[in-house]
Amino acid sequence: MSSRVPPPSTSSVGNGALLASPVERARAVQAILDAHGPEMDRQRELTPEVVDALAEQDLLRMLLPRSMGGQEVDLVDYCKANEAIAWADASTGWFVNQSNVSAASSAAAMPHEAAAKIFAGSRAGLAWGARHNNSTAIRVEGGYRLTGTWSFASGGRHTTWLGAHSAVQNPDGTPHMRYGRPDDRSFLFLRSEAKIIDDWQVLGLRGTGSDSYSVTDLFVPDAHAPARDIAEERREHGPIYPIGSTLLYACGFCSVTIGVARRMLDTYIELARGRHSRASVQAMARNHAVQREVGLLEARLSSVRAFLHEAAGQAYAASAAGTLDLDRRMRLRLATTHGMNEATEVSIACYRGAGTAAIMNSAPFERRLRDAVSASQHLQAMLPMVEMVGRHLIGTENVVQFV
Secondary structure, three states: OOOOOOOOOEEEOOOOOEEEOHHHHHHHOHHHHHHHHHHHHHHOOOOHHHHHHHHHOOOOOOOOOHHHOOOOOOHHHHHHHHHHHHHHOHHHHHHHHHHHHHHHHHHOOOOHHHHHHHOOOOOOOEEEOOOOOOOEEEEEOOEEEEEEEEEEEOOHHHOOEEEEEEEEEOOOOOEOEEOOEEOEEEEEEEHHHOEEEOOOOOOOOHHHOOEEEEEEEEEEEHHHOOOOOOHHHOOOOOOHHHHOHHHHHHHHHHHHHHHHHHHHHHHHHHHHHHOOOOOOOOOHHHOHHHHHHHHHHHHHHHHHHHHHHHHHHHHHHHHHHOOOOHHHHHHHHHHHHHHHHHHHHHHHHHHHHOHHHHOOOOOOOHHHHHHHHHHOOOHHHOOHHHHHHHHHHHOOOOOOOOO
């Protein structure tokens, strides 16, 4: 049940070289993530040693097109890799997922030459903040003039490139239309061109360094302004890309919460083997309530993991066959949202079960509890997503989004 035993498999990348499997490479960095986790939490960013380790194992190009030196890994393998990284450190897992999906979904919709230049090398990455309706991207000759402020640029302290999302306006302020609908794009620019706002003072996932940033009247050329997830502009056609960035983010973030919960449960079990709580007449290992709880938590966590991998595998296979429909998308949405919430509850239960041993900064519980509950606050974990799936299953009136 442990996430630490690597399979002896390899995979090919665009240059023909063989890499170990994504899961094996993720496990190869666990020790350094473990060692640097507390310091990354204090500094509110990844340490240089961790960034180097990610680059050495080529973990920032797992979803990037093979035509650009990426790996286009299978979606279930991608989930397992993110889980293994988060088992060691949640902030690193969060950044790896955020950067992989952002880079791959952008590259797949960009002119090849421009994308290959931006995402060249194993340190290629991309960070950006959440979309909102308070930005302007004015259509001009050869590109756009972008103005706005965005938040939550996870990992942006370690990427050369930032991005931002905005609806596009004509010079007269009216919405710019394309393909019969309002034009909405992502804009890529050098981090050095943005004003960075150091406002990442948060409960958990501190190591992501998810600063806010702003640009004013910044020119972004057409080649750096992809319409991600729009079929009309998709230039790469591997099975990853039609799934879309929203569900890919969901798979990775769900895997992060599962990885954190697995580490919490592993640690709780280890504690139970050798501790005698003062509140009980029995050692924890001999306490029937603890035994029952450990069994149920294992079943709960294993169940959501299996559901995620089943739904992700089915969506990936359907995408490869050109048959990815709304039913499969809804099932993946349910697996990811449900999984994030259930995994968080497992983490909380492990923290509570560990008693006072869990509250110390020097113990492995406290930081991971903060990471778990912070991850559960993300849009991807919001329960209205589950309500949407319920309406779909019932067949009643529905607003379909985030699938």
